[in-house]
Amino acid sequence: MTLPDVRAALLAGGLGERMGHLTDTLCKPLVPYAASCRLVDFSVANTARSGIPELVLLSLHRERDLIDHLLTHWDGRGVRINFGPHDTLVRSGALTAGETLPARPPEAGTADALLNNAEHLFAPGARDLLIQHADHVYLYDYTPMVAAHRTADADVTIGVQRIEHRFVHLFGMVDVDPDLRVRRLVEKPAEPTSDLIFTAFCLFKTAVLRDVLTTLAALGDDAWQHDISRDVLPHMIREGHRVLAHPITGYWADIGTVERYHLEQLKLLDPPFPLPPGALPTTLTGTPPHHLGHARNLTAADVTIPPGATVHSSLLFPGCVIEPGARIDRSIVLPGATVRAGARLNDTIAAPGEDVTGRRTGLTHLEPAAHPTP
Template sequence: MEAIVTAGQAGRRAAADEVRAVLLAGGEGRRMGPLGTGRLKPLIPFGGTSRLIDFSLANARRSGLSEVLLLSQYEEQQLMDDLHRVWNSTRGFRVHFGPYDEAYRQLPADELPEKLPARGGPRERGTADAFLHKAAHVFGGRPSEILILHADHVYRFDYREMLREHRASRAALTIAYQRIERRYVHLFGMVEFDAGGNLTNFVEKPAEPSSDLVFAAFCVFDSACLQRYLERLDGTDWQHDISRDVIPAMLAGGERIRGHLVRGHWEDIGTVDRYLRAHLALLADPPTLPLDRMPLTVRPEVPRRFLSSAAGVRSSLVPSDVRNAGLVERCVLFPGVRIGEGAAVRDSVLLPGAEVPAGARIEASVVLEDGSVQPVGPDRPEDTSARTCPGIG
């Protein structure tokens, strides 16, 4: 693995293999409605350019890491096959598949294993179980730090400064955090710090938030400390979760836990409502993430651009291969989209290959690959049913 150059210390290097980057990708996407039906949540398309999981992988590669360990359990082969095709063709960077890695390691990216070894052991009940069941891959080789990442977070970040601060402070754990509107804090892990930057309170999804700071869900653990707490909690009456069990146990145990402020955009895509709002924020002035700062993994050969005003387009992100005989306004379009004559689509996301029939009227929706329309409401399950696009059938 490549070396990470510590910022501001040109003569000193910390080997990247001292850091084990671990990507948690176990989501089924059930809260996403039809958008998540038949597809893994990490592979849900995002931003007209990529999939949700690609953001954390792109950040890891940009941070000088050459390998990320995947921890998943839901439809594992579908996810691993996809990541092998997309990411393991990248020179100097690959996704490690834990107990299944040997089946992929000797294959070029355009080839996939015919059969994987049978899964052993019980199903994981939470994120902490994934670390325990695959401990040989997480802690093997005795990495100094474990960098934990998630597969449904949209952000651009270089982890090197956070790693440098973690090492300099000799903390047991450094957590990323961000300030958000207090009305949304109940959806996240709330955190509070003392004047010296040490964590004093951590509450997962608090009913009555007392802070506007939230855990951004990526963090750096001292490897030995993490392993010790996992083994201590195993077999107890616990929730098998890093956030609900391990971090509170470390805080109660008096471990030094530091915070690292995330200054740029960060978003957890937990519901289809937040999915749509995150896309509309890409069209703002300025955008939450400019087009050239997002991963490009879906049809990378197709150019994209933001058009503020053009024939049939207003304030939308469009690919060069779009065929538009109607009007799109404040929309994000993936490659292969077709808009029929006289159709109007506003405040929506159109997935790869989606077709909108002539004369259709669509607002605040996700248009799926098969042309069905998923209207989006404010985090209400009843608003996530898909319907046939007007004019079809």
């Protein structure tokens, strides 16, 4: 099925500071994931899978690298990528290798990204606008969500999922009535009263969203937080707009910290696999990764575990090298890393291109000092 009158908007402008040294040389959407792809590929693959014809990229930091990735792997392959104010320049062929793109206007929050790209988001041809994030990991067809949204004549439909109560404070907490109408959305509540969270992808009636953004922008810069979760959706709830929840029962993860990056990938190793290898995007390799028997590893097709090396419950990315005598447990070895003979990795990550020679346990070498992991 196709959704020709839906347009997607991909929020990809965050600095990714809580990802620590993993984003020293990469924008967060390009951080490698699942031994096969990059974070951004999940949302784009979901757009293409659902038959949504156009995705507008809302980027800001190191966006030339992100644009090059999307042009190479996604544009014209089931979805057209609209690069917003850069679209004409990108498609002209006039950009030279490494050339920096013109600066975009600054943004105080996700709602500013929508306002700054209004010309592209609210162009004719889309009845509904799907808002996505470039750091969420899930495989999903939005068609049932769109059908429910339109059947209910909702002004906005938000994805929701139940999680362990102790983690709710990290997300947007949602309170709904028996008919799934949203009564309250509280971003990162200090004392959660519900185990239902906002998955941060949502479907707006295009005209309604445009009007709400216009109303909020008219308040002035200091009167709101310029954020979809903190301003746009709460405003719509208060004003009596029809805001509905759509339960998401499959696997979904928001990769916001180094710790979650590590733990969520380890979840891919145990059956029933939340993300089957054959269903993963394959922008890093062109071929899916595979599980290796009883050791429960997820390994790129070009990686060999030599005799004398011991690897358990780990992910080995394309281009990494494991030498005989290395031992790796519950760890992630990213593209181009080398784990030398005698090295020991436990519950840790080898960074792209890193040469690991000693012993390492934990993630402190990657975590940002100013933003400790929750």
